[in-house]
Amino acid sequence: MELFIFLNTMLELNIKNETGRLRAVVLGTAESNGPTPSIEEAYDPKSIEHIKAGTYPVEADMVKEMEAVAKVFKKYDVKVYRPEVIKDYNQIFSRDIAFVIENKLIKANILPDREREYEAIKHVIEQIKSDNVIQLPEKCHVEGGDVMPWNDYIFIGTYSGKDYPDYITARTNTDAVIAIQELFPDKIVKSFELRKSNTEPKNNALHLDCCFQPIGTNKAILHKNGFLVESEYEWLLNFFGKENVFEITKDEMYNMNSNVFSIAEDVIISEQNFTRLNTWLREQGFTVEEVPYAEIAKQEGLLRCSTMPLIRD
Structure with a gap:
């Protein structure tokens, strides 16, 4: 009887793409987020910009924003699964710490300072068959924002320049791309070189989902300048078809317009201030669930x- 109960509590992971009907997800938390970090503690140029300006988001506002998504x-x-709250610790971005492809959860080899974030979702990991929890070799650097399963494809954002170690914004390397291809030999892994900057947020694609995201069944949001290699941007444009692509401006990329989240092929959660994008989405037949998220966007x-899907239909 005990074995029967145990088996029924196991999570059957299933992620084949970005838009299948969502059934289970890890949503980060802004509770006990801690004080405003120092410039030295920040991981990206946009956070640094707001720290310097005195406009870095406060916990109460971010908690409200995340609860709007939970609603x-x-x-x-x-x-919805939430991390265990760690006192004075940023646990908002659950996509950074792990990601799911098919029935495998892959632990991201994250910045060492963020290891505790993974520990805080152990109650979720323990519900997954151990064979399906993958730890990549140490040389493989990867974060979930760079990894997008899309049916027969896995799209991955990367940076392969020799100056990779110099960029705090370079999160996924070529070793990780190769490792993921080996893990999923039946998939076509397509990598994209991203533009990186430690100092200028409008010229920095921190992750692939900062300049691209598939939506619906055949559409995408795209920002050309996020890609270092124009032919790779053109490949995406041709893959989805120009008529199916919503091109965002540099300012819209800065405000994270490509970083919406699909609940289903026809339902998208989007930031309430993304007026141009949300109008287009509705014109295309999507249901748009608008939430306030402008404070979290400052990071x-x-x-x-801030979401890590576990199960989609």
């Missing part, structure tokens, strides 16, 4: 960054 998930009957992350 939308409840509306759509999505099972160069938005809705996709």
Whole structure:
């Protein structure tokens, strides 16, 4: 009887793409987020910009924003897991610490300072069959914001320049791309070189989802300047078809317009201030669930960054 109960509590992971009907997700938390970090403690140029300006987001505002997302998930009957709260610690961006492809959860080889974030979702990891929890070799650097399963494909943002170690914003390397291809030999792994900057947020694609995201069944949001190699941007434009692509401006990329989150092929959670994008989405037949998320966006992350899908239909 005990064995029967145990088996029924196991999580059957299933992620084949970015838009299948969401059934279970890890949503980060802004509770006990801690004081404003020092410039030295920041991981990206946008956070640094707001620290310097005295406009870095405060915990109460971010908690409200994340609860608005949790409310939308409840509306759509999505099972939501939250991290255990660590005192004075930023745990908003759950996509950075792990990601799911097919039935495998892959632990991100994250910045060493963020290891505790993974420990805080152990109650979720323990519900997954151990064979399906993957730890990549130490030389493989990867974060979930750079990894997008899309049916037969896995799209991965990377940076392969020799100056990779110099960029705090370079999070996924070529070793990780190769390792993921070996893990999923039946998939076509397509990597994209991203533009990186430690100092200028409008010229920095921290992750692939900062300049690109597939939506629906055949559409995408795209920002050309996020890609270092124009032919790779053109490949995406041709793959989805120009008529199916919503091109965002540099300012819209800075405000994280490509970092929305799909609950289903026809339902998208988006920031309430993304007026141009949200109008286009509705014109294309999407249901748009608008939430406030502008404060969290100040840390160069938005809705996709703070969610880690576990099960989609």
